[in-house]
Amino acid sequence: MQQADKQMSRPGVLSAVLSIFNTSVGRKVITGLTGLGLVVFILGHLAGNLSLFIGAEAFNAYAHKLESLGPLLYVIEIGLLAVFVFHIVYAIAVTSQNKAARKAGYVQHGDAGKPSQKNLSSQTMIYTGLILAVFIVVHVVMFKFGPGMGSGYAYELHGEQVRDLHRLVVESFKNIWIVLGYCAVMLLMGVHIRHGFWSAFQSLGAYHPRYTRLIQSAGVLLAAALALGFFVLPIYIYLFVELPTV
Amino acid sequence: MSNLNLTLKIWRQPSPDAPGAMHTYKVDNISTHMSFLEMLDVLNERLVKEGKEPVEFDYDCREGICGTCGLVINGVAHGPRKLTATCQLHMREFKDGDVITIEPWRANAFPVIKDLVVDRGAFDRIVAKGGYTSVNTGNARDANEIPIGKEDADKAFDAAACIGCAACVAACPNASASLFVSAKVAQYAHLPQGHPERERRVLKMVQQMDAEGFGNCSNHGECEAVCPKGISISNIALMRREYMKAALKTGAAVV
Numbered sequence A: 001m002q003q004a005d006k007q008m009s010r011p012g013v014l015s016a017v018l019s020i021f022n023t024s025v026g027r028k029v030i031t032g033l034t035g036l037g038l039v040v041f042i043l044g045h046l047a048g049n050l051s052l053f054i055g056a057e058a059f060n061a062y063a064h065k066l067e068s069l070g071p072l073l074y075v076i077e078i079g080l081l082a083v084f085v086f087h088i089v090y091a092i093a094v095t096s097q098n099k100a101a102r103k104a105g106y107v108q109h110g111d112a113g114k115p116s117q118k119n120l121s122s123q124t125m126i127y128t129g130l131i132l133a134v135f136i137v138v139h140v141v142m143f144k145f146g147p148g149m150g151s152g153y154a155y156e157l158h159g160e161q162v163r164d165l166h167r168l169v170v171e172s173f174k175n176i177w178i179v180l181g182y183c184a185v186m187l188l189m190g191v192h193i194r195h196g197f198w199s200a201f202q203s204l205g206a207y208h209p210r211y212t213r214l215i216q217s218a219g220v221l222l223a224a225a226l227a228l229g230f231f232v233l234p235i236y237i238y239l240f241v242e243l244p245t246v
Numbered sequence B: 001m002s003n004l005n006l007t008l009k010i011w012r013q014p015s016p017d018a019p020g021a022m023h024t025y026k027v028d029n030i031s032t033h034m035s036f037l038e039m040l041d042v043l044n045e046r047l048v049k050e051g052k053e054p055v056e057f058d059y060d061c062r063e064g065i066c067g068t069c070g071l072v073i074n075g076v077a078h079g080p081r082k083l084t085a086t087c088q089l090h091m092r093e094f095k096d097g098d099v100i101t102i103e104p105w106r107a108n109a110f111p112v113i114k115d116l117v118v119d120r121g122a123f124d125r126i127v128a129k130g131g132y133t134s135v136n137t138g139n140a141r142d143a144n145e146i147p148i149g150k151e152d153a154d155k156a157f158d159a160a161a162c163i164g165c166a167a168c169v170a171a172c173p174n175a176s177a178s179l180f181v182s183a184k185v186a187q188y189a190h191l192p193q194g195h196p197e198r199e200r201r202v203l204k205m206v207q208q209m210d211a212e213g214f215g216n217c218s219n220h221g222e223c224e225a226v227c228p229k230g231i232s233i234s235n236i237a238l239m240r241r242e243y244m245k246a247a248l249k250t251g252a253a254v255v
Ligand code: HEM
Pocket: A028, A029, A031, A032, A033, A034, A035, A036, A038, A039, A042, A087, A088, A091, A092, A094, A095, A125, A126, A127, A128, A129, A130, A132, A133, A189, A192, A193, A195, A196, A197, A199, A200, A201, A203, A204, B216, B217, B218, B219
């Protein structure tokens, strides 16, 4: 017994533990956990965005609050980046293995119908996902790393000069192409979450003959609510918000 | 009911390494009372009479309980009827003049042996990896000596209804064997029998499933919809729980 214990604690402990997540079951636990993490992040992000409806001051104050978290913000950002990276790396690995598992395909494809959950959403996860990945990079470059106070995007908040993110956002969404592109990607995000939400629960082993039906319906509602939630802001800005005078 | 005249498009492949192709055949005057396999028997009798090679397909009991038969019919494993194996599918499900596409199970893990027959040895190797379940030897034990709740017995039985036909793999967009393996894990997971080997069983079976080259499960659920025994994807969730518990306890994916 002691002999066996000693053998187990030889070097390679880390690789042994990591091997848990390098099987068909383990990999999906990672996509499921990170996928749900991203859903939570998206919900938080939406809530923050909606402060723009209150006005320029509320929005800039919110953005400034985040900025002033300092080191804590870095920790959160690195954590979020890690969640994204793990989700993307595992999702791509899983999908390429899946495609490779059937080299000779069918001549005719069919759908078995109920109770199958196979649909457009479930079959396009990698495409909607990859578009989201590209979008996120563009989005972060555009806003997070976009012009700041140095370029004149400054706003006076309670006597303090802060970044005028509100103006940058409003200016961006006065461009019809940006509005259309943004809304198109948000629609695809809804499509991703349509299958993703319930799928993540199933990947984590959470199935119940009654609750799973509810989780599936909740996923449809959540996907629609998130897509719509992100729609209203750019459309509202395009139609109703005045370009701030500099 | 009037008889059917049908056009069949069938995958023909002379040997594992030879290239295959879809071939078109006409069959006439097919009774709607025939089973799908009997319809193929009619075609084969004619081919034999004409001195041609008959279409090879797998079957054994023709009662829907052995799991040997299996064809992808018009893109759906076991054809259009729910909870029905190919042998129990009857021609009344089709209309006169229909064009029916017939293909073998497709997965790298199931190489085609000939025409519509594939090698499902991968399933046997997974089950073998599951290993033994300890039983007490000696005198035969009382049938109801170990009390098992009705709910647990039902769940174990539902999982054990799997006949290993592999339609789940054939229907899965990822060629994943998760439904089959999960049924084999779940049939014991609810019972005290086989409990000592519980962790080893799930880890080894998952390991073998991956080694055979099946895909990962993306939760499309197409497997459950084609399963002739209605095995639920709740078993896949159970397998995942069993796996995570066993792997985290062991500290590795293998024992
Ligand atoms: C807005 C960000 C995102 C959210 C909220 C999100 C959410 C989810 C969720 C909840 C799942 C289900 C996980 C599971 O089945 O276990 C999932 C799956 C998936 N995600 Fe994402 N995701 C996002 C971004 C991405 C990105 C950037 C990619 C890029 C490749 C991606 C690719 C995939 C793929 C391929 C799957 C399916 C994996 C499979 O087939 O098993 N996702 N996503």
